[in-house]
Amino acid sequence: MLRDLDPHSDFIGRHIGPSQADQAAMLAAIGAPDLHSLIQEVVPSSILKRGALNLPASRSEAGALADLKQLASRNQVFRNYIGQGYYGTHVPNVILRNILESPAWYTAYTPYQPEISQGRLEALLNYQTMVADLAGLDIANASLLDEGTAAAEAMTLARRGSRSKSKVFFASVHCHPQTLEVLRTRASGLDIEVQVGDEAQGLPDCFGVLLQYPHSLGGVSDYRALTEAAHAQGAIVAVATDLLALALLAAPGEWGADIAVGSAQRFGVPMGFGGPHAGFMACKDSFKRNMPGRLVGVSKDSQGAPALRLALQTREQHIRREKATSNICTAQVLLAIMAGMYAVWHGPAGIKRIAERVAYLTAFLRSSLLGLGYSVASKDYFDTLLLDTGKHTQAVIQAAESASINLRKVGAEQIAVSLDETVTVEDIHALLAVFAQAIGKTWDASAQHALPAEHGIPSSVQRQSAILTHPVFSRIQSETDMLRYLRGLADKDLALDRTMIPLGSCTMKLNATAEMIPITWPEFGQIHPFAPTAQTGGYTELIDRLSAALCEITGYDSVSLQPNSGAQGEYAGLLAIRGYHHANGQHQRNVCLIPASAHGTNPASAHLAGMDVVVVASDENGNVDVEDLKAKIAQVGDRLAALMITYPSTHGVFETAVTDICALVHEAGGQVYLDGANMNAMVGLAQPGKFGSDVSHLNLHKTFCIPHGGGGPGVGPIAVRSHLAPYLPAVLDASGSLPADAHVGPVAAAPYGSASILPISYMYIAMMGAEGLLAATETAILNANYIATRLSSYYPILYAGPNGRVAHECILDIRPIKDTCGISNEDIAKRLVDYGFHAPTMSFPVAGTLMVEPTESEGLAELDRFIDAMIAIRAEIAQVENGEVDAQDNVLCNAPHTAQMLLATEWHHDYTREAAAYPLASLRDSKYWPPVARVDNAYGDRNLVCSCPPMEAYESDAGQALESSATA
Numbered sequence: 001m002l003r004d005l006d007p008h009s010d011f012i013g014r015h016i017g018p019s020q021a022d023q024a025a026m027l028a029a030i031g032a033p034d035l036h037s038l039i040q041e042v043v044p045s046s047i048l049k050r051g052a053l054n055l056p057a058s059r060s061e062a063g064a065l066a067d068l069k070q071l072a073s074r075n076q077v078f079r080n081y082i083g084q085g086y087y088g089t090h091v092p093n094v095i096l097r098n099i100l101e102s103p104a105w106y107t108a109y110t111p112y113q114p115e116i117s118q119g120r121l122e123a124l125l126n127y128q129t130m131v132a133d134l135a136g137l138d139i140a141n142a143s144l145l146d147e148g149t150a151a152a153e154a155m156t157l158a159r160r161g162s163r164s165k166s167k168v169f170f171a172s173v174h175c176h177p178q179t180l181e182v183l184r185t186r187a188s189g190l191d192i193e194v195q196v197g198d199e200a201q202g203l204p205d206c207f208g209v210l211l212q213y214p215h216s217l218g219g220v221s222d223y224r225a226l227t228e229a230a231h232a233q234g235a236i237v238a239v240a241t242d243l244l245a246l247a248l249l250a251a252p253g254e255w256g257a258d259i260a261v262g263s264a265q266r267f268g269v270p271m272g273f274g275g276p277h278a279g280f281m282a283c284k285d286s287f288k289r290n291m292p293g294r295l296v297g298v299s300k301d302s303q304g305a306p307a308l309r310l311a312l313q314t315r316e317q318h319i320r321r322e323k324a325t326s327n328i329c330t331a332q333v334l335l336a337i338m339a340g341m342y343a344v345w346h347g348p349a350g351i352k353r354i355a356e357r358v359a360y361l362t363a364f365l366r367s368s369l370l371g372l373g374y375s376v377a378s379k380d381y382f383d384t385l386l387l388d389t390g391k392h393t394q395a396v397i398q399a400a401e402s403a404s405i406n407l408r409k410v411g412a413e414q415i416a417v418s419l420d421e422t423v424t425v426e427d428i429h430a431l432l433a434v435f436a437q438a439i440g441k442t443w444d445a446s447a448q449h450a451l452p453a454e455h456g457i458p459s460s461v462q463r464q465s466a467i468l469t470h471p472v473f474s475r476i477q478s479e480t481d482m483l484r485y486l487r488g489l490a491d492k493d494l495a496l497d498r499t500m501i502p503l504g505s506c507t508m509k510l511n512a513t514a515e516m517i518p519i520t521w522p523e524f525g526q527i528h529p530f531a532p533t534a535q536t537g538g539y540t541e542l543i544d545r546l547s548a549a550l551c552e553i554t555g556y557d558s559v560s561l562q563p564n565s566g567a568q569g570e571y572a573g574l575l576a577i578r579g580y581h582h583a584n585g586q587h588q589r590n591v592c593l594i595p596a597s598a599h600g601t602n603p604a605s606a607h608l609a610g611m612d613v614v615v616v617a618s619d620e621n622g623n624v625d626v627e628d629l630k631a632k633i634a635q636v637g638d639r640l641a642a643l644m645i646t647y648p649s650t651h652g653v654f655e656t657a658v659t660d661i662c663a664l665v666h667e668a669g670g671q672v673y674l675d676g677a678n679m680n681a682m683v684g685l686a687q688p689g690k691f692g693s694d695v696s697h698l699n700l701h702k703t704f705c706i707p708h709g710g711g712g713p714g715v716g717p718i719a720v721r722s723h724l725a726p727y728l729p730a731v732l733d734a735s736g737s738l739p740a741d742a743h744v745g746p747v748a749a750a751p752y753g754s755a756s757i758l759p760i761s762y763m764y765i766a767m768m769g770a771e772g773l774l775a776a777t778e779t780a781i782l783n784a785n786y787i788a789t790r791l792s793s794y795y796p797i798l799y800a801g802p803n804g805r806v807a808h809e810c811i812l813d814i815r816p817i818k819d820t821c822g823i824s825n826e827d828i829a830k831r832l833v834d835y836g837f838h839a840p841t842m843s844f845p846v847a848g849t850l851m852v853e854p855t856e857s858e859g860l861a862e863l864d865r866f867i868d869a870m871i872a873i874r875a876e877i878a879q880v881e882n883g884e885v886d887a888q889d890n891v892l893c894n895a896p897h898t899a900q901m902l903l904a905t906e907w908h909h910d911y912t913r914e915a916a917a918y919p920l921a922s923l924r925d926s927k928y929w930p931p932v933a934r935v936d937n938a939y940g941d942r943n944l945v946c947s948c949p950p951m952e953a954y955e956s957d958a959g960q961a962l963e964s965s966a967t968a
């Protein structure tokens with residue numbers, strides 16, 4: 001056919017690793033006649049989808065990009081003065097090209113394996129140091145999801161830290177409206193009453209307070225006395241603040257705030273219709289062990305050299321499960337790194353200059369508006385002015401619109417204007433011309449305009465302390481310096497651009513370049529989340545099309561793209577279930593059944609949604625123990641709200657009883673939440689919305705190709721059957737307010753969460769089409785079975801389905817090895833670094849195991865390279881087992897080996913340097929050298945240091961310098 005001349009399906013073969021010939025060889029190796037038969041063996045026929053997905057045919061890269069460009073052109077890029085937590089910013093080009101557009105950064109995984117993550121850990125430590133410094137607080141974490149959810153996390157942190165018995169959390173009326181709505185949603189499940197008021201009228205009895213500094217509409221208050229009063233009544237003071245303003249404003253920590261939160265967006269991250277951006281949190285030292293999210297800390301490696309790693313890992317929901325006070329897992333690492341590097345790039349003087357420029361331009365705008373006859377409500381301000389425009393309001397808005405300018409309309413008679421670093425003098429003239437025109441005057445841009453003598457920050461709250469004092473923020477002078485710094489950090493790390501990342505449950509597949517290209521188009525990047533809907537037609541269409549495709553793929557009826565991580569999706573899905581039960585008068589239904597093997601975010605999300613968790617056992621095959629499920633259903637009776645299961649299971653198996661399990665729950669009046677993190681094994685093959693589930697979240701940052709970014713961003717949409725659709729998270733209107741008919745509030749600050757990365761998943765689906773998506777799923781299953789079969793005689797495969805096959809991942813059981821010779825899954829994981837690999841998932845869902853998920857994107861050569869490494873490691877283990885080598889001093893226990901270790905003049909080990917560094921001949925060609933040896937986690941937790949150590953710590957006498965800084 002003529003259409004065959006069009007390369008419409010070429011992308012499929014680029015996304016999927018093994019060629020047809022390789023697939024045939026792999027099928028032969030595992031003893032399956034063909035792919036179709038393998039799938040029949042793996043997927044229970046009761047859920048197998050008949051017929052193809054009803055999606056458009058695959059498109060070529062060029063065709064899909066052209067289509068998307070046309071769609072993007074329906075977004076209108078206006079000059080934005082809306083503010084409200086989102087501002088124009090210049091992404092420094094050196095950061096744009098070398099971080100945001102660099103696969104070395106965006107294809108990395110969360111730095112759980114610190115030895116291969118030192119580059120991004122250092123970048124995150126810069127970010128933490130920057131946030132703590134600007135906030136004037138002791139410690140900052142490595143990012144949260146956005147300002148609204150960071151405020152909600154501050155509320156729960158305050159609850160834990162407060163001595164007050166009150167259930168009330170006071171939030172200032174000056175907070176951004178979307179923050180207040182997110183707070184209310186979060187409070188609803190936690191028996192917290194959010195009281196919104198004007199703090200100037202005094203505080204109620206409360207356990208915590210949230211202030212906004214500067215106010216959403218511009219004011220700047222001196223909060224010292226209020227903070228003292230709050231502390232006197234046992235309340236914790238949290239403040240939502242703005243990093244750029246803090247260059248000029250007294251730091252919250254200096255006036256007594258306990259917690260500071262906010263968004264780092266305006267530090268070089270595009271608005272992107274609301275996200276993704278890094279939310280931040282800093283707090284006093286006394287809160288550190290309860291702080292949500294990940295925290296990078298300084299420790300040392302086995303050689304005593306400084307080494308970074310995630311600190312206090314026991315804080316993560318994985319350990320606390322239903323006792324967790326936060327469910328955050330995937331955060332906003334890539335965006336936090338960009339923001340931290342923005343500070344490195346500009347340095348303290350540069351950041352201060354930007355802040356002053358904004359502040360003085362705002363002052364100039366204010367005096368000019370007064371000169372035109374406008375009444376300006378703001379007396380103290382940083383970058384935002386509130387104007388009493390009265391009867392001229394509509395005329396101003398219309399004149400602005402004709403000049404492609406967006407202002408923030410506040411009720412019928414006020415307008416707010418927020419400036420940012422991209423605003424030029426010319427822009428100010430254009431803005432003043434609009435205001436003049438609206439009242440029938442003219443603005444003379446050519447006149448000599450004097451700079452105002454002062455900006456609008458009152459002297460009582462001006463910052464006296466220096467900012468960004470650590471040398472890391474002052475050492476970059478030129479772009480050459482910056483380029484080399486970024487390259488040097490990236491070179492320390494293993495990301496997907498160097499090796500497969502076979503992390504079970506994480507689906508580290510190709511993030512194709514064509515998928516990434518649209519995210520930096522201005523039509524997507526420069527849209528304010530609260531821009532008038534008339535300007536965002538492209539986004540609306542993109543969201544509609546993507547939602548429709550996800551409904552078709554999952555078999556559900558409606559989708560919300562708002563949740564900005566998988567865990568946030570879980571939370572939103574459980575709120576939908578809760579809303580549904582409440583609407584049916586079933587308020588007592590508040591128990592969530594969760595299998596023992598579930599990901600830690602499941603029970604944590606259930607807890608945050610106000611549900612009690614009851615654990616269901618797994619049977620010896622790793623499946624839900626149906627008898628135990630029946631017993632638990634009977635036990636909880638009419639309190640059953642939901643069952644939360646992961647499918648295929650976290651054990652890597654399609655359990656055959658899934659439809660019966662769903663029926664049992666429905667018969668008892670419960671709803672089924674199916675965790676869709678493993679959707680990569682089902683796209684095109686099975687639809688959870690059709691085989692019994694009521695709601696699922698998807699991880700677009702797994703199955704649908706959004707890169708993991710070193711630990712975020714993510715998108716965790718929820719898909720629901722129609723009866724739950726009314727309970728999807730509310731979409732705030734252009735003023736940031738809740739629609740009157742909303743049943744459930746928003747779970748994220750921006751109406752569509754991390755909207756600017758949706759083009760990635762859209763492109764993936766468009767380029768793959770129905771046939772490509774199905775082929776991807778089938779190949780993911782083939783690849784996992786190929787690894788399982790080839791490794792099964794070396795390492796027991798813990799769980800398999802009835803036909804002895806696994807789904808899209810498999811668990812290698814290392815416990816018997818540990819029992820016989822002491823070599824652990826961690827030793828193997830670290831030894832894999834010497835072989836140039838990122839380790840598989842360690843100890844999830846079963847302690848002492850390794851879970852391998854190759855994904856469809858890895859080709860046969862890479863699979864074989866991994867298998868060869870694992871087989872070679874098994875031989876190394878055998879030498880320990882049979883006593884040929886020492887049980888402690890061997891290549892496994894000492895792994896990974898740095899160049900420094902191997903080049904030491906003295907060599908005291910029984911094995912050779914060659915055996916350590918080049919266990920396979922192929923490694924001589926291309927060798928990854930880890931920058932640090934095995935990291936000592938316990939040392940770092942005992943001596944917690946979570947900001948950049950003094951520079952000497954990185955110099956030659958490294959260990960010692962670190963020792964003194966760490967214990968200081």
Ligand SMILES: Cc1ncc(COP(=O)(O)O)c(C=O)c1O
Binds near residue numbers: 566568650678
């Ligand atoms: C099974 C499962 N559920 C939920 C999640 C949480 O997703 P996220 O990290 O995006 O919050 C994960 C993440 O790894 C997962 O593997």
